[in-house]
Amino acid sequence: MPTRTNKGIHIWGVLALMLAAVFLSACGGSTEETGSLTIYSGRSDTLVGPLIDRFKDDTGIEVSVKYAGTPQLAATLLEEGSNTPADVFFAQDPGGLSAVSEFMSPLNEETLNKVPRWAVSPVDAWVGVSGRARTVVYNTDQLTPVDLPDDLTGFVHPEWKGRIGWAPTNASFQTMVTAMRSMWGEEKTIQWLKDIQANNPKVYPKNTPIVSATASGEIDVGLVNHYYLHRFLAEQGNSFSARNYHPTAGGPGAIIMVSGVGILESSDNKINAQRFIEYLLSEDSQRYFVEETFEYPLAVGIPVADGVAPLTEINNPDISSSDLSDLEGTQILLREAGVIP
Amino acid sequence: MSISGAATAGLRCLTGGKGTLPAIISIPALFVGGALVLPLIYLVVRTFDAGGDIWELLFRQRVGTILVRTILLVATVAVASITLAVPLAWLTTRTDLPFRRAWVVLSALPLVIPSYVAGFIVVAALGPRGMLQQTLEGPFGVERLPDIHGFVGALITLTFLSYPYVVLTVRAGLFRIDPALEESSRVLGRGNWTTFFSVTLPMLRPGIAAGGLLVALYTLSDFGAVSLLRYETFTWAIFVQYESALDRTLGAGLSLALVILALAIIGLELFSRGRARYYSSTTSISRPPSNIRLGRWKWPALAFCSIVVAVSLIAPMSILGYWVVRGISAGEPFNLVWESVGNSVYVAALAATAAVIAALPLAVLSARYPGAFSGLLERLSYIGFALPGIAIALSLVFFGARYAPPLYQTIGLLLLAYVVLYLSPALGAVRTSLLQISPRIEEAARGLGNSPLRAFSSVTLPVARPGLLAGWALVFLLVMKELPATLILSPIGFNTLATSIWSNASEAFFARAAFPALLLIAASAIPLAFLMLRERR
Numbered sequence: 001m002p003t004r005t006n007k008g009i010h011i012w013g014v015l016a017l018m019l020a021a022v023f024l025s026a027c028g029g030s031t032e033e034t035g036s037l038t039i040y041s042g043r044s045d046t047l048v049g050p051l052i053d054r055f056k057d058d059t060g061i062e063v064s065v066k067y068a069g070t071p072q073l074a075a076t077l078l079e080e081g082s083n084t085p086a087d088v089f090f091a092q093d094p095g096g097l098s099a100v101s102e103f104m105s106p107l108n109e110e111t112l113n114k115v116p117r118w119a120v121s122p123v124d125a126w127v128g129v130s131g132r133a134r135t136v137v138y139n140t141d142q143l144t145p146v147d148l149p150d151d152l153t154g155f156v157h158p159e160w161k162g163r164i165g166w167a168p169t170n171a172s173f174q175t176m177v178t179a180m181r182s183m184w185g186e187e188k189t190i191q192w193l194k195d196i197q198a199n200n201p202k203v204y205p206k207n208t209p210i211v212s213a214t215a216s217g218e219i220d221v222g223l224v225n226h227y228y229l230h231r232f233l234a235e236q237g238n239s240f241s242a243r244n245y246h247p248t249a250g251g252p253g254a255i256i257m258v259s260g261v262g263i264l265e266s267s268d269n270k271i272n273a274q275r276f277i278e279y280l281l282s283e284d285s286q287r288y289f290v291e292e293t294f295e296y297p298l299a300v301g302i303p304v305a306d307g308v309a310p311l312t313e314i315n316n317p318d319i320s321s322s323d324l325s326d327l328e329g330t331q332i333l334l335r336e337a338g339v340i341p
Numbered sequence: 342m343s344i345s346g347a348a349t350a351g352l353r354c355l356t357g358g359k360g361t362l363p364a365i366i367s368i369p370a371l372f373v374g375g376a377l378v379l380p381l382i383y384l385v386v387r388t389f390d391a392g393g394d395i396w397e398l399l400f401r402q403r404v405g406t407i408l409v410r411t412i413l414l415v416a417t418v419a420v421a422s423i424t425l426a427v428p429l430a431w432l433t434t435r436t437d438l439p440f441r442r443a444w445v446v447l448s449a450l451p452l453v454i455p456s457y458v459a460g461f462i463v464v465a466a467l468g469p470r471g472m473l474q475q476t477l478e479g480p481f482g483v484e485r486l487p488d489i490h491g492f493v494g495a496l497i498t499l500t501f502l503s504y505p506y507v508v509l510t511v512r513a514g515l516f517r518i519d520p521a522l523e524e525s526s527r528v529l530g531r532g533n534w535t536t537f538f539s540v541t542l543p544m545l546r547p548g549i550a551a552g553g554l555l556v557a558l559y560t561l562s563d564f565g566a567v568s569l570l571r572y573e574t575f576t577w578a579i580f581v582q583y584e585s586a587l588d589r590t591l592g593a594g595l596s597l598a599l600v601i602l603a604l605a606i607i608g609l610e611l612f613s614r615g616r617a618r619y620y621s622s623t624t625s626i627s628r629p630p631s632n633i634r635l636g637r638w639k640w641p642a643l644a645f646c647s648i649v650v651a652v653s654l655i656a657p658m659s660i661l662g663y664w665v666v667r668g669i670s671a672g673e674p675f676n677l678v679w680e681s682v683g684n685s686v687y688v689a690a691l692a693a694t695a696a697v698i699a700a701l702p703l704a705v706l707s708a709r710y711p712g713a714f715s716g717l718l719e720r721l722s723y724i725g726f727a728l729p730g731i732a733i734a735l736s737l738v739f740f741g742a743r744y745a746p747p748l749y750q751t752i753g754l755l756l757l758a759y760v761v762l763y764l765s766p767a768l769g770a771v772r773t774s775l776l777q778i779s780p781r782i783e784e785a786a787r788g789l790g791n792s793p794l795r796a797f798s799s800v801t802l803p804v805a806r807p808g809l810l811a812g813w814a815l816v817f818l819l820v821m822k823e824l825p826a827t828l829i830l831s832p833i834g835f836n837t838l839a840t841s842i843w844s845n846a847s848e849a850f851f852a853r854a855a856f857p858a859l860l861l862i863a864a865s866a867i868p869l870a871f872l873m874l875r876e877r878r
Contacts, residue, residue: 044844045836045844046845066828069584069828071584072583072731072828074587075735083743096587169581202571205568209464209569231850235667235668235673235851236671340581
């Protein structure tokens with residue numbers, strides 16, 4: 001019995017020492033090296049990790065990346081303010097980028113001019129690097145494209161009751177509602193939201209479960225971004241019973257949104273940060289977005305991936321990033337319509 | 342010495358006059374308490390900094406509806422978990438049930454399944470046109486099952502994820518019941534069943550209450566399962582503010598409201614724990630209890646354990662395995678970094694140790710010097726557990742980036758976050774075991790000339806070992822799957838299994854997410870099995 005007790009205490013002692021070592025080493029801190037770059041990436045490791053590794057290999061810059069969701073990183077950046085260790089914020093959507101625009105340093109004209117003007121921050125704080133389309137995903141066992149309305153207003157009809165899936169808390173959905181406010185006006189937008197609510201749409205936390213619910217027949221249509229479908233097709237093959245439909249009459253349901261990148265004002269590595277942005281806009285990286293993430297290139301004219309609708313086939317409205325920047329107004333509207341708490 | 346003297350003097354009045362509080366307990370307790378207060382300070386600053394219409398946003402009918410829904414879910418999950426867990430805990434400690442230790446390890450493992458993974462699994466298995474419906478469609482022509490989304494789905498998912506809390510705390514309690522009490526009851530002519538209900542069960546009240554409280558607060562703080570099963574709760578509403586609205590003011594305001602709700606639940610637990618004494622007056626407690634022979638009850642007992650383990654562990658693992666196989670056959674690449682396995686185990690072991698060490702002074706305080714101070718610290722620790730991880734993480738970003746830049750985004754600050762989040766599971770287990778040790782044993786050791794510290798470490802600690810181990814195991818499992826704080830506060834480039842699952846699942850790579858999820862369960866099982874094998878009979 002005594003030996004056993006001693007052994008137990010011994011193990012606790014070792015663990016406690018390890019703990020103390022961790023705290024002491026943490027207090028030592030580390031100094032900034034030249035030739036480094038710290039990225040906060042709201043796009044996941046799975047998607048952009050290989051691209052960032054290539055940048056590391058090609059330039060020899062010491063790159064460290066913190067991966068998390070775009071909104072969490074935006075909230076973190078807002079709390080950190082000028083104390084942030086980040087040099088660059090690489091975000092999934094313009095909403096997240098615009099939320100921290102005040103902490104970003106303006107980009108130069110040459111960089112901004114590499115992409116269309118609609119894909120750039122209204123205050124030049126960030127630049128879009130890849131495009132994604134809003135789309136309607138539909139179940140191929142139940143529907144064909146001819147059954148679908150030519151724009152989103154068609155879904156208010158009672159025939160769609162209980163058949164629609166949406167993710168009103170999702171940033172891309174909210175960007176689409178911002179587009180509605182800009183193109184339709186406040187009144188028509190809130191009416192549309194209320195009419196859709198009356199059709200009992202199923203509420204999902206994000207796009208992925210909407211696409212799988214559409215394929216399983218739980219819902220017939222879902223309001224999502226275009227690329228999730230292509231990931232399911234890659235994993236489960238062409239028998240996956242869902243496809244994308246881009247509303248033929250265009251409107252807010254056919255907008256193109258961007259993922260983008262900006263440099264933090266407090267960064268000590270602005271030159272490396274600039275190199276990273278130029279790297280993302282290079283032909284190789286743009287090709288990576290096309291082939292690996294099924295997105296639209298913004299800086300060079302290369303064809304999109306197999307199965308993805310080319311931009312020329314999408315009736316996307318002409319809408320600028322400043323028209324899409326009033327996220328706060330959209331949330332007030334969504335609360336008013338009872339769509340978000 | 343003067344600082345400790347002052348602290349001791351200042352605290353004496355708060356301990357309900359139950360003797361002098363030694364500085365060796367009061368000073369560490371003050372430090373831990375200080376860490377626990379940080380999130381509350383942050384939330385108050387964020388809520389009231391902006392001024393404006395926060396009250397208007399908080400006192401809305403929508404918020405009231407969500408509150409009622411939340412209370413309903415929390416209460417039912419707690420009751421359902423206790424119903425599953427108490428028989429499991431008793432069967433695996435007090436009877437001759439075959440493979441008892443295997444059942445213990447297997448029934449603890451569901452704790453390690455991240456709730457968003459469980460949500461995906463439940464929808465895939467039981468959802469409309471899910472696996473169950475497709476299986477039934479062929480032979481029975483079942484075309485539609487009742488919709489799993491909403492209350493029932495959330496109840497099932499959260500119950501099977503969180504019943505192990507109660508198993509672990511009740512087992513720790515069972516170990517410390519003096520078998521003489523039960524034997525006396527039997528000698529006095531009561532049967533096994535009557536003895537269980539009239540002697541054993543009342544003695545288990547602290548363990549059941551502690552476990553039930555953890556289940557209730559875990560349910561309160563869960564986002565993954567409720568969002569995927571589409572049942573709107575308070576934490577869901579808080580996440581919506583942080584996730585989509587980037588509205589830190591309303592997020593913080595709702596979090597403070599959640600704190601009040603958590604305090605009400607904690608009050609219930611304290612009430613149910615009561616002022617009773619849970620130790621035996623004699624000193625025979627280190628004697629192993631005799632096992633009850635199940636006889637013909639062995640088979641129903643085995644069936645019960647099998648069903649619980651099959652539903653909560655085997656079924657989810659099979660579905661994960663199916664996703665992996667489907668992904669491999671579709672040619673999915675698996676580029677898992679083994680480093681993340683090491684990182685997960687390393688940081689979870691450190692955090693579990695830190696949490697048990699931090700819990701010790703609080704547990705001693707609460708068990709030996711109950712009073713205003715110990716009550717306050719205990720409630721604070723539960724608040725850390727009830728708050729959504731994102732709120733705790735952002736509060737440490739706020740303090741870390743501003744006031745402790747060298748510590749910011751280091752393992753040290755990450756461990757602090759884990760301790761704030763998971764101190765209460767450790768505290769619950771440690772305190773339960775201390776409550777069942779008569780203070781007279783310590784007094785006797787001190788009467789023999791030992792210092793209080795020596796008496797504690799040579800007498801109390803060894804006897805409290807099951808509680809310490811249960812607390813350690815709980816925190817270890819919780820940290821293995823923790824996501825929001827790990828993502829935000831970990832050192833840059835520090836990947837764990839949980840972040841790897843998240844990274845893949847959030848991009849709909851189910852096959853690639855399923856593999857680290859299976860590894861997470863396996864990597865948790867090994868240390869857990871080791872712990873259980875060391876457990877005293």
